[in-house]
Amino acid sequence: MLLAADGIVGPATWSGLVVSVAPGSTRANAVRALQFQLRKHGHALTSGTARLNGGLGESCGPGVAIDGDDGIVHQYCHPDSRSVSDGARVTTGQLVAHTGNTGDSTGPHLHFGIFRQGVSVCPQQLLIALYDNLTPPSPWTLPASGCTS
Template identity: 50%
Template sequence: MRRRGALWLAMAVAVAGPMLVSTGPAAAATVVVDNSTAGQFTAGEAWGTSAWSAQRYGADYRYANPDTTTSDPAWYRFDVPSAGNYLVEVWYPADPGYNNATPFIVATSSGNQTLHVNQRANGGRWVSLGTFPLAAGVRDVVAVSRWTTGTGYVVADAVRITTATGGGSSFSLPLPRTALPRGEYDDPHHDYPAIDLPVPTGTPAYAVRAGTVVRINDSSCGMGINLTGTDGAIYTYCHFSAWSVAGGATVTAGQRIGSTGNTGNSTGPHLHFGIRTGSTRRCPQNFLLAVYDGVTPPAATSLPTSGCSYATAARGTVTMLG
């Protein structure tokens, strides 16, 4: 599970939306709620108003000091047209004085999920929290909480939700599309079928398909996830710095399940990703390349079992990376 190279040293944090592949027609509906949207934003007295940053969405944004004794959330209310999966994105101005672990709460149909965002980076654009199941109706959907041990102001600016196309996207890259170039997704693993993806600690990790998650926490994988997909295959993520879902949770493709890191048997920040059918390890490269290219990936059972590690390459095995 060690990251073989040193490329991770040069990577910058890239927090953007996951790359999703849909099997249905594109018919997405998008709704934006700003902090100034009448009747759809509420915040307590501790929340100030500022127009200082040019990266703001609209005329101004709200900010507050962190507080480890109270959540005091600022809520965004949406009229969710129908129950289903929705991409949730947030907009905020970035500044070195803003919080490096701002908690965003998403009120999903299966309970609240909290995700932490570094508001010192990626400001002035839409940043994806992931894809979540939402119930229909008018209600508070997304909040910004003050309850964080991070330092600097927490900021509440704008939130956007978009219906997942075709009734739900079927596949996702395990990382934001902007995190790595395509060439990283066909790299061999160091000694068995898998792949190591070099990204900085804190990069969002996404479910590559719908399924059920089991948390891992051991000396080899470190903090990680086994995602049992709806196809029955096991999709393994290792070396997280944090989980974003509870063990046993059902997730959708593109939903954030954790943050990358350097826990377990690891020599540098990266995401270890593997696919297994039964007890057979499969090369994930063709799966990842297909998702990156926007096409439906091959079935897990059809993925090769060799040719994607340095060990097999050294013995002259023909690679099957596409």
């Protein structure tokens, strides 16, 4: 895995984790492609401690939450299987779950969410920065409303 010495997933890491986006694609299409790949692969965006089912009970299926060292929670729901155990130490870039169709799901995917102090935040600015090969913003600065798909 291509990780910086600080262990933060940056542009070099993401170029190794996501598929390339076709030339001429719009940013919106690129963000959707990045979201799909993130959901498909289930790699940890931060280091922290794994928490199975992530506090969402059966709706999440056999989900995983990463209680990040930075205080941010990263949630992965609906996997067919998990690659970590409850309370396990997780490192940035580590595979934590595999795409599935469990819990309250309408089709195979790995649902991803970012939570700051229990509130869901919008990942688009982070994904666009990655698409533009820039250092992504801190999840602490992501907006909690006005999200786009």
